[in-house]
Amino acid sequence: MKKNLTHNSIILGKTIKWWLEESDFLGPFEKYIASRIVFNNFIKHKDRVMDLGCANGFLLYSLLQFHPSRFIPFGVDINHKRITWARRLLPEFSLNLFCQNIFSCEWYHNHFDVVIAPWDRTYGFPSIIKKYKDRYPLTKILFYLYDDDYTMFEKMENQIKEFFPKSLKLGEIQVEKLVKLVCIL
Numbered sequence: 001m002k003k004n005l006t007h008n009s010i011i012l013g014k015t016i017k018w019w020l021e022e023s024d025f026l027g028p029f030e031k032y033i034a035s036r037i038v039f040n041n042f043i044k045h046k047d048r049v050m051d052l053g054c055a056n057g058f059l060l061y062s063l064l065q066f067h068p069s070r071f072i073p074f075g076v077d078i079n080h081k082r083i084t085w086a087r088r089l090l091p092e093f094s095l096n097l098f099c100q101n102i103f104s105c106e107w108y109h110n111h112f113d114v115v116i117a118p119w120d121r122t123y124g125f126p127s128i129i130k131k132y133k134d135r136y137p138l139t140k141i142l143f144y145l146y147d148d149d150y151t152m153f154e155k156m157e158n159q160i161k162e163f164f165p166k167s168l169k170l171g172e173i174q175v176e177k178l179v180k181l182v183c184i185l
């Protein structure tokens with residue numbers, strides 16, 4: 001069921017702007033939510049969903065709030081502080097949130113129905129994810145980009161399978177220039 005997400009929340013007695021704490025996203029709260037909700041179109045009930053580079057877990061958290069049913073979230077991040085935040089945000093799934101280097105491949109030996117990851121060449125995620133896809137061909141891979149990386153789209157147009165709406169209405173809020181879903185492998 002949908003919950004009301006507010007700009008601030010109290011976690012462990014502290015009022016925080018949780019979508020900014022230990023996240024690389026810079027922008028208004030509504031944009032963060034709206035730009036990620038599109039992923040839910042690809043997630044089915046009870047799917048095991050891995051967010052690679054999950055940071056503070058807010059991506060998974062947002063999707064769980066708006067998903068029509070339920071899925072099982074998993075996350076990996078190399079940054080211990082970020083995983084600590086993610087475990088606070090998703091306490092019931094804290095055992096699914098791992099502080100790991102994705103290249104250490106521990107996550108790699110498990111099957112996930114959906115893998116979400118940044119299409120970011122500096123991190124080099126696409127290479128290992130393509131190997132994962134060879135291992136588990138039925139897994140859906142959802143790559144995303146932040147909108148300020150927009151110029152990268154032109155460079156890799158032949159690899160883009162699906163473009164997400166340039167804008168989206170979330171309740172009363174019209175959000176423009178969203179983070180895009182780059183491709184679904």
Ligand SMILES: C[S@@+](CC[C@H](N)C(=O)[O-])C[C@H]1O[C@@H](n2cnc3c(N)ncnc32)[C@H](O)[C@@H]1O
Nearest residue numbers: 024053054055059077078079100101102118123
């Ligand atoms: C662009 S942020 C993604 C944040 C979040 N998924 C979101 O959409 O807001 C990328 C994250 O990947 C993590 N990261 C970078 N290299 C990594 C690696 N080799 N293994 C695991 N996590 C890594 C960083 O610590 C960072 O939190």
